[in-house]
Amino acid sequence: MSCVHYRFQSRLTYDSLQFEGLNISAGELKRQIMRSKRLKFCQLKISNAQTDEEYTDDALIPKNTSVIIRRIPAAGLKSSNRRFVGHQAGRWREPSPRADPSLLSLEQLLKTENLAEAKASEEDKLKAVMYQSSLCYYSSRAAAPRRTSACGRAQGFPAASCWRWTTQTERES
Secondary structure, eight states, X not given: OEEXXXXXXXXXXXXXXXXXXXXXXXXXXXXXXXXXXXOOSEEEEEEETTTOOEEOTTOEEETTOEEEXXXXXXXXXXXXXXXXXXXXXXXXXXXXXXXXXXXXOHHHHHTOSXXXXXXXXXXXXXXXXXXXXXXXXXXXXXXXXXOBOTTSOBSSSOOTTTSOOOOHHHHHO
């Protein structure tokens, strides 16, 4: 049995793929890697690890070759490489000028209770939802009353002197 050693660009270790014969086509190698790694909705680019030569689907890859695999989003799909950038509590960028003056501004929208029926852009509604949900979380944590134990300490991990088991004789007396 012959094999090809492959690794994804983001990984450090090589995996091996066994096949029959002296070489394997790049297209067949892609199909077997996608099947073994259970990849969907992406395309693979295969290049030689030593020479950085990129293989086409009909190219033959000799046995015992080391290759590097790169994942590429499938044609027609958008990349999900965007990250949500959080905000500081209470601070938003100034709203962009609107074409329709009847829409609520972001400041007015932050004070609105029913955002579903408010006349505003979807982007501003989402910002208001994120702001209101985080404000509720932060304000409830700051204003929560602290519970104390019998000895006056805040509850959490109790000290041995505060929390002790009562014995049978103490309960009877």
